[in-house]
Amino acid sequence: MLSVLILGISTIVTGAAIEQRDSVPPGYVAAPYYPAPHGGWTPDWTESYRKASLLVSNMTLAEKTNLTTGTGLFMGRCVGNTGSALRVGIPQLCLQDGPLGLRNTDHNTAFPPGITVGATWDKDLMYRRGVAIGEEFRGKGINVHLGPCVGPLGRRPRGGRNWEGFGADPVLQAFGGAATIEGVQSVGVIATIKHFIANEQEQYRMWNIVKPGISSNVDDRTLHELYLWPFAEGIRSGVGSVMIAYNAVNGSACSQNSYLMNSILKDELGFQGFVMSDWLAQISGVPSTLAGLDMSMPGDRNDIPVVFGNSYWMYEFTRSVLNGSVPVDRLNDATTRILAAYFKMGQDQNYPRPNFDTNTQDAEGPLYPGALISPRGIVNEFVDVQANHAEVAREVARDAITLLKNLDSVLPLARNSTLKVFGTDAEKNPDGINSCADQGCNKGTLGMGWGSGSARYPYMDSPIDGFKARGASYQFFNTDSFPSNSNPSANDTAVVFVSADSGENYITVENNPGDRTSSNLNLWHNGDKLIKDIAAKYANVVVVIHTVGPILMEEWHDLPSVKAVVVAHLPGQEAGASLMQVLYGDVSPSGHLPYTLPKSEDDYPESVSLVGYQLGQPQDTFTEGLYVDYRHFHKANVTPRYAFGHGLSYTSFSFSDAAITPVTPLTATPPTRPAKGATPTYSTAVPEASEAYWPANFDRILRYLYSYLEKNDADAAAKIGNSTTKYPYPAGYSNVQKAGPPAGGAQGGNPALFDTAFDISVTVSNTGSRAGKAVAQLYVQFPSASPFDTPILQLRDFSKSAELVPGAKQTLTLRVTRKDLSVWDVVSQNWVIPVVDGDYGIWLGESSDKLNLRCGTASGTCAADQTSPV
Ligand SMILES: *[C@@H]1O[C@H](CO)[C@@H](O)[C@H](O)[C@H]1NC(C)=O
Ligand SMILES: *[C@@H]1O[C@H](CO)[C@@H](O)[C@H](O)[C@H]1NC(C)=O
Ligand SMILES: *[C@@H]1O[C@H](CO)[C@@H](O)[C@H](O)[C@H]1NC(C)=O
Ligand SMILES: *[C@@H]1O[C@H](CO)[C@@H](O)[C@H](O)[C@H]1NC(C)=O
Ligand SMILES: *[C@@H]1O[C@H](CO)[C@@H](O)[C@H](O)[C@H]1NC(C)=O
Ligand SMILES: *[C@@H]1O[C@H](CO)[C@@H](O)[C@H](O)[C@H]1NC(C)=O
Ligand SMILES: *[C@@H]1O[C@H](CO)[C@@H](O)[C@H](O)[C@H]1NC(C)=O
Numbered sequence: 001m002l003s004v005l006i007l008g009i010s011t012i013v014t015g016a017a018i019e020q021r022d023s024v025p026p027g028y029v030a031a032p033y034y035p036a037p038h039g040g041w042t043p044d045w046t047e048s049y050r051k052a053s054l055l056v057s058n059m060t061l062a063e064k065t066n067l068t069t070g071t072g073l074f075m076g077r078c079v080g081n082t083g084s085a086l087r088v089g090i091p092q093l094c095l096q097d098g099p100l101g102l103r104n105t106d107h108n109t110a111f112p113p114g115i116t117v118g119a120t121w122d123k124d125l126m127y128r129r130g131v132a133i134g135e136e137f138r139g140k141g142i143n144v145h146l147g148p149c150v151g152p153l154g155r156r157p158r159g160g161r162n163w164e165g166f167g168a169d170p171v172l173q174a175f176g177g178a179a180t181i182e183g184v185q186s187v188g189v190i191a192t193i194k195h196f197i198a199n200e201q202e203q204y205r206m207w208n209i210v211k212p213g214i215s216s217n218v219d220d221r222t223l224h225e226l227y228l229w230p231f232a233e234g235i236r237s238g239v240g241s242v243m244i245a246y247n248a249v250n251g252s253a254c255s256q257n258s259y260l261m262n263s264i265l266k267d268e269l270g271f272q273g274f275v276m277s278d279w280l281a282q283i284s285g286v287p288s289t290l291a292g293l294d295m296s297m298p299g300d301r302n303d304i305p306v307v308f309g310n311s312y313w314m315y316e317f318t319r320s321v322l323n324g325s326v327p328v329d330r331l332n333d334a335t336t337r338i339l340a341a342y343f344k345m346g347q348d349q350n351y352p353r354p355n356f357d358t359n360t361q362d363a364e365g366p367l368y369p370g371a372l373i374s375p376r377g378i379v380n381e382f383v384d385v386q387a388n389h390a391e392v393a394r395e396v397a398r399d400a401i402t403l404l405k406n407l408d409s410v411l412p413l414a415r416n417s418t419l420k421v422f423g424t425d426a427e428k429n430p431d432g433i434n435s436c437a438d439q440g441c442n443k444g445t446l447g448m449g450w451g452s453g454s455a456r457y458p459y460m461d462s463p464i465d466g467f468k469a470r471g472a473s474y475q476f477f478n479t480d481s482f483p484s485n486s487n488p489s490a491n492d493t494a495v496v497f498v499s500a501d502s503g504e505n506y507i508t509v510e511n512n513p514g515d516r517t518s519s520n521l522n523l524w525h526n527g528d529k530l531i532k533d534i535a536a537k538y539a540n541v542v543v544v545i546h547t548v549g550p551i552l553m554e555e556w557h558d559l560p561s562v563k564a565v566v567v568a569h570l571p572g573q574e575a576g577a578s579l580m581q582v583l584y585g586d587v588s589p590s591g592h593l594p595y596t597l598p599k600s601e602d603d604y605p606e607s608v609s610l611v612g613y614q615l616g617q618p619q620d621t622f623t624e625g626l627y628v629d630y631r632h633f634h635k636a637n638v639t640p641r642y643a644f645g646h647g648l649s650y651t652s653f654s655f656s657d658a659a660i661t662p663v664t665p666l667t668a669t670p671p672t673r674p675a676k677g678a679t680p681t682y683s684t685a686v687p688e689a690s691e692a693y694w695p696a697n698f699d700r701i702l703r704y705l706y707s708y709l710e711k712n713d714a715d716a717a718a719k720i721g722n723s724t725t726k727y728p729y730p731a732g733y734s735n736v737q738k739a740g741p742p743a744g745g746a747q748g749g750n751p752a753l754f755d756t757a758f759d760i761s762v763t764v765s766n767t768g769s770r771a772g773k774a775v776a777q778l779y780v781q782f783p784s785a786s787p788f789d790t791p792i793l794q795l796r797d798f799s800k801s802a803e804l805v806p807g808a809k810q811t812l813t814l815r816v817t818r819k820d821l822s823v824w825d826v827v828s829q830n831w832v833i834p835v836v837d838g839d840y841g842i843w844l845g846e847s848s849d850k851l852n853l854r855c856g857t858a859s860g861t862c863a864a865d866q867t868s869p870v
Contacts, residue, residue, distance in 0.1 A: 024251035028218075030252030036291070037266040038680070039333060039679065045340060051340075052339035056339065061331075061687040064334075065314060066085060066314070073298045074369040075299075078096045079095060080096070080144070080146075083707055094142045095297065099147030099165075112447075115165065118165070118594035129180070131183040136389065137184070139385030141352040142354065145184050148177045150174070151199050151231070159549075160504060176230075177237075178236070185240065193231055196245055197249065198218050201515060202514030207302060212253075216248065218622045220824065222625045224824035226628065235270065240273040240345060255277045255288050267741055270744050277297050282313075285313060286326055315705075315709050315713075322718045355383045365379045396574075397568070397569075399590050400591040403648040404642050406648055413542075418489070424497075426544075427445065430443075434456045442509060447572045449548050453504065461574055481529075494540065498546075499547060532555060532556050541562045552599070554600070588651055589648065603633065631791035651769060653765065653766060656853075658844055668832055673742055673744055689717070694709070749831075757816050765809040766804040768806060772804065776845075778798060780842060799812040839859065848870070
């Protein structure tokens, strides 16, 4: 009864979600683009496609659909488990969260999350963390790593999942994402870049039977120049998988948006891997298939309680091929894409099988916890995959630490400093470091946000552990209210630990449903008051902040006794020693802000505040366009508390001897793209219905998702396929493969976009008295003659030096590509150089507000002591 009722409603709602766009503001359109482009046309994937196509041409209909869909929520050891095709040697594929390392398991490393990685500005470290993550996933027998996360971009400071990505800038996200992908895939694990696209808010993100998911309404240029940029770089790095976001774009759910998947991902960006849905993000069968979705996860429908074991795909996918609604060609392409990624990573060679279970920490348990009756067995083998990964985790945590303020050289601390340490964030959660499922609480040291992108801590090296290990002379007050018994003394240095948390929407923490709706941009647990109370009694106060993103500091930042402010971001398991190395000056801090710190929330454009409840589909219109984070602050001429890229050291650096060398001459548009190469060809005949029949005596697990059909059903579907009954194809539907747009041509787009236009070198010298690492940041200023309204400065490259001793120098090399100097022209649908002979300003320095070296592309010279345009 219940299921019938729900089915009835869902049919209406699903239908509406496909056709209705009427609440979307005028002008925002989700254009059709069909058919789904075949994969396999770039040379770097030819061999993997050859191997995949040999198998696919020998696979039955039910084997092929089996690989495209998960077997159901809680229907296997991993968070996602595809069906298998054992007859041709393909096992079930195991998919597992998340971007900062293994979720829901043991003997793993809880690495610092993306925002911390972004704050290192260290490409090599980004890569090495990726390798370590890949090794842990492989060691647990996982085929597909559900990371990195480059969307949300961080447009919205209160957005719940910004901390999973690398910072509020497309280029920082792009380098972080691409390096992670290259690291993870170097050990044979398929990486998944996510969430595609414009997934900038947690609340209202998902479709349900009464409300469509939020619609991100984004113009074409903004999409290309901000949100798509890191995806393009990830695809250029050969990422095997892309995960579609929950939300809609221009009113059309990403999971069935043909323009996003078919046009942008698979044609323009030349994506050769497979597109998977976010968990339960699929809201239709045939429409999502035609729109280019290749894998449905975890397999279940989102509108019927998952316990009933229903799917839009699996047996329905089989049916839709037999009845002629989905051309078998589309299924062949989806299957080939999945298998090509499998072969590309070498997973056919001795790849380990899963040896852990995401559903339980116990050694034994049900093999299919989602089934009514399940066989039991060994599910956790407790394989230790940590190796020496704690070292790279600690290095990331340490080199991300961002020193914002340091008066009277209060830092580094002297060995004999007497410390009074305050704040519950300084010590482990007293209830247990993993006492909250998916870290859905903010208690004790904040090492990560909450949600599916979290991990269980194998241990937490807390700041207090760090002070202990140092033999520091300290007294700890494990409270967030100022204690009356701390006996302030003139020699004391007070170290205050405060935090701000956020996470994914399915958990609400202290009234924050993922996004920071209640905490605003304030510190949690009355952190502002704690700091002020301490600052009133102590002359030397050091504030240490663990935070997911921007917070407000105005209440206390300028108090005379607040001498130092340190943002330690989210350190993962390595909070203690990493911080001690910086606080005590073993190393100089070398992190830089991966976002702007505002003075007030009013400093942001109104359009980036959270979208509240709206009748019907919530509309989120990106009217600020390109002007997010520092791009907005520059345009509005608002001085932030701390600028994007800011970060102090214990030493000082000078940048000198910059030089610019032209490499590839610019032209108004890039050279013509390479044509698509050949893709596998298969028979287009509809398979025999018998390829879908249940095998005789098959031992079915109740509620498990299978790709078979009853004989009657399969025969009936084939009969429809043979009749004149036609499926109502969407407007603009076609079966004819397209040549692809001029902006495409290879993974990531037209390969000429990535030609180096100019090499830039700069010498960084340590002019202070301690060793330290510098970060050179390169921002591009477009020529004033450009007719395109473009942000004043945009980050395009960066480079971190080695540790330089006092007096030492290093020459860093950076580059700008053709794409870096282009704008997306919505009329010609291509990247264009607005003024070919124009003088682009290439600004170099250690922060977006400390840029004093300028190289000019027209003059070919560089000059020091320039006044930056902001
Ligand atoms: C959304 O609509 C805008 C305005 O018409 C258009 O420029 C853009 O390409 C559309 N984006 C998508 C992904 O459909
Ligand atoms: C697939 O079938 C073809 C033709 O029957 C055969 O030559 C080939 O060996 C088969 N390949 C595999 C991998 O089964
Ligand atoms: C699909 O995968 C399941 C789980 O591995 C398996 O039981 C079933 O036999 C597979 N179906 C086909 C057609 O191979
Ligand atoms: C074919 O099957 C699919 C999946 O059940 C269904 O959505 C579609 O409407 C069917 N097509 C026809 C023509 O009956
Ligand atoms: C710490 O030691 C330094 C010199 O070693 C001394 O100048 C300073 O007074 C000492 N500080 C405290 C608080 O004992
Ligand atoms: C502060 O440190 C100095 C130097 O170690 C010492 O002489 C003095 O007694 C200390 N003052 C207090 C109040 O502890
Ligand atoms: C399809 O129609 C043709 C001709 O009408 C017939 O020969 C064939 O058996 C039919 N196939 C199925 C699966 O119904």
